[in-house]
Amino acid sequence: xxxxxxxxxxxxxxxxxxxxxxxxxxxxxxxxxxxxxxxxxxxxxxxxxxxxxxxxxxxxxxxxxxxxxxxxxxxxxxxxxxxxxxxxxxxxxxxxxxxxxxxxxxxxxxxxxxxxxxxxxxxxxxxxxxxxxxxxxxxxxxxxxxxxxxxxxxxxxxxxxxxxxxxxxxxxxxxxxxxxxxxxxxxxxxxxxxxxxxxxxxxxxxxxxxxxxxxxxxxxxxxxxxxxxxxxxxxxxxxxxxxxxxxxxxxxxxx
Numbered sequence: 001x002x003x004x005x006x007x008x009x010x011x012x013x014x015x016x017x018x019x020x021x022x023x024x025x026x027x028x029x030x031x032x033x034x035x036x037x038x039x040x041x042x043x044x045x046x047x048x049x050x051x052x053x054x055x056x057x058x059x060x061x062x063x064x065x066x067x068x069x070x071x072x073x074x075x076x077x078x079x080x081x082x083x084x085x086x087x088x089x090x091x092x093x094x095x096x097x098x099x100x101x102x103x104x105x106x107x108x109x110x111x112x113x114x115x116x117x118x119x120x121x122x123x124x125x126x127x128x129x130x131x132x133x134x135x136x137x138x139x140x141x142x143x144x145x146x147x148x149x150x151x152x153x154x155x156x157x158x159x160x161x162x163x164x165x166x167x168x169x170x171x172x173x174x175x176x177x178x179x180x181x182x183x184x185x186x187x188x189x190x191x192x193x194x195x196x197x198x199x200x201x202x203x204x205x206x207x208x209x210x211x212x213x214x215x216x217x218x219x220x221x222x223x224x225x226x227x228x229x230x231x232x233x234x235x236x237x238x239x240x241x242x243x244x245x246x247x248x249x250x251x252x253x254x255x
Contacts, residue, residue: 005077012042013069014060021058024070029055037079040137041072049075108133115142131165151177159184163192174198 010025016033021040021175028034029052038049040060106120108128115126115135124144126135132149135142147165154161157169157176160183167178176187177195187193 006074007077008072009033011070012073013071014042014063014067016067017062017063018067019060019062019147020061021063021073023056023058027055028058028075028192034058034075035077035081037081039076039078042068042073046076049079073082099137108135114144115141133165146148147170147179159186168196 007028009027010023012021012023012026014021030171034049034052036049036051039046039051041047043065045063045065047061047063049058049060053059104124105185106126107116108115108125110124110128110130114127120126120137120142122137122140124137126137127133132147134145134148136145139144149166152164152167154163154169157171161182162181163169163178164181165178169176169178171187174187176193177191177196177200179194182192185192188195200237
């Protein structure tokens, strides 16, 4: 049979009917020597410890004995917190409490189409990682919010390809994002596709070019065109005086 474990290093002081025990040369908190639920005894009186403030201060229920100063004592280690697994149980309890706070995601399995109605509280969210679908619980009912995941670029649209939400395809100069899983529904189709980007309309014609307002135009008779040709030749010849003079001397100058 194992004797009851205890701790009694140092001395204590406590007032009659007081709830604070002050220790000298004690190490109550740091090494886990004292835990809430242990029993504090000095003389013939014994009371439960409700808290361990630090290495030299304990909180107890009102001390029934007379005032103590520099007195010996003993702490009987009987707290439930010393039971194997209790510390882990408290940690799990904290974790579960954190997971149940508003905003915690309820995960939706790949084989499910909607979150389990029995799970979650108002203000919480449900998320399906495989599809990116997200729900919020409002008024006790899961409300679908939409799909939140990155685009998957699939290239040119193909009728034999199975498309999932957020797949992006191109067709006839436009790109479309899939909003509902399907196969062989050609975009544009508002049920399955949403337009992501499209080439714009042809812009206005500029000031130059075949249809531009400043492009050269030709009109009038053939004589007008011939006159323009001779004027051009005259300017051309004038720019070449040597050739003009040689033709004049040879008697081939034409006017």
